Amino acid sequence: MEILDVQTIPNRFDEALQLFWGYWGQENNKLFYEQCMLNANGPDGIPRFYVASVEGEFVGTYALLRNDINSRHDLYPWFACLYVKEEHRGKGIASEMLRHAEGVAKSLGFKMLYLDSNLEGFYEKLGWVENGITHDPFGNSAKIYEKSLEVVK
Template sequence: MKLKRLRDHPKLLEQAAAWFASKWEVPVEAYKESMELCIRQQQGIPQWYVVLDEKQGIIAGAGVIENDFHERRDLTPNLCALFVEENYRCQGIARSILDFIRKDLGEMGVSKVYLITDHMEFYERCGWKFLTMVRCEEGELIRMYEADCCGWDVSLA
């Protein structure tokens, strides 16, 4: 399995946009637009990451965007769309993605990254800290976590 930064592998754009759209209720066009900006600008936000299996199929991935559909525009950037295919879960892939992203963002000068989730225990085991409750665009309250991006020693795949 190989973890790839989409900005380094622009040929994966169509495949990645379709894969993420199939996992989340966001149109493929929205993913494509964000991913095209990631590839075009190279540094900064947004960023997208995928994990490929031996047949070059996407088995996991995540993104980093300015805001993940919540009211706290000041808490940015946000990790989003983390997903691991069911057959590949419980193998440390999600944790590897999280660590890789934190290191990559730290190298870009980002000091903190945020996420909203109801999967509290998993993120806490991965070193994320509860920050506050935030209101989503749908009106519900959800937990927001933060993590530092500097000082990581994670080898790039």
Template sequence: MNIQPLYAAPQHAEQVTDWLWQAFGDGVPRAFFESIVIHSQTPGALPLTFIATEGERLLGTVGLWRCDLITRQDLCPWLAALYVDDAARGQGLAGKLQQHVQAHAAGLGYRELHLWSACRDFYERYGWHYIGDGLEYPDKTVHLYRYSLADSAGGTTE
């Protein structure tokens, strides 16, 4: 398995766009996610999209974004749009994708990461700390998490 920036394998951009739209696009046009994917393919800039592949098979994706929640623009950067293909689930790939983004963000000099999720308990297993609730437009309550890149902890607790 290989995790790399999407710009290194742009042939997967359409599939990543479709995954993000299907997984996170409730009421949001596909063009919104296409724009994110297009703008995440500039080396050295945020947003950045990573993909996991095995040979030519796309397994999953995750992003490192400046902001993933319009109501919390004070927090930066964000781990965003984590998605693992159904056929690749249950093999620890979600954790590996998180670790990849964490290492990349630490290498860029960031001291912490943030994310939001509608579910509880999943991210805590990977060392994320619940910091309160937030509001996703227009009126959806979501859970906010912080991951300290300075902490030595952070692996899965399973």
């Protein structure tokens, strides 16, 4: 498996966009995803968009964002848009993408990484710690998870 920064594969950008938007988007917001992905890798290195590739097929996505459309703008970067195609689940791809994101965030100089989710048990097994609740503009809430990227001595 390879994990590829969408910015490094311009010849397959439309395919990556389709995977992100196809799973995370809505009928009328493809342009939102396209603009976000085209304008990635800002001065602090984020946002960033990645695809997981198995034998040339894009099978998963993740992003590092300044905010995951939630009420905690004081925290960042956020690990977001984690998706693995159903037929590729259970093979450790999501865990590998999460570890990849931790490495990227650390290499960019961040000391913490955050995500929001109501999934039970998955992130905790990978060393993430629950730390509060966040709210989105649609009235939903989710648990905040955080992961220290600093080496514990």
